[in-house]
Amino acid sequence: MKEDITKASTGTIGAAQEAVAELREALASAGITLPSLGLDAVTLAADPPRPLVELGCCTVETARLLAAAVLPREESRS
Numbered sequence: 001m002k003e004d005i006t007k008a009s010t011g012t013i014g015a016a017q018e019a020v021a022e023l024r025e026a027l028a029s030a031g032i033t034l035p036s037l038g039l040d041a042v043t044l045a046a047d048p049p050r051p052l053v054e055l056g057c058c059t060v061e062t063a064r065l066l067a068a069a070v071l072p073r074e075e076s077r078s
């Protein structure tokens with residue numbers, strides 16, 4: 001049973017790492033870099049791990065870029 005949990009945990013961590021990579025790529029395509037983007041180490045230490053994505057701190061300029069990236073464009077509001 002412990003082996004099954006370990007296998008599932010590894011998949012969960014792998015999926016979380018993929019999600020971080022996807023987010024990093026999407027942000028980069030919008031001209032946004034979050035240097036602290038990664039997995040939260042504390043949540044990886046749980047048994048079984050329940051990874052959370054750590055976005056980290058960013059500058060005011062980056063916060064504004066993020067806001068602009070997630071808000072709907074004026075043209076599409078018609």
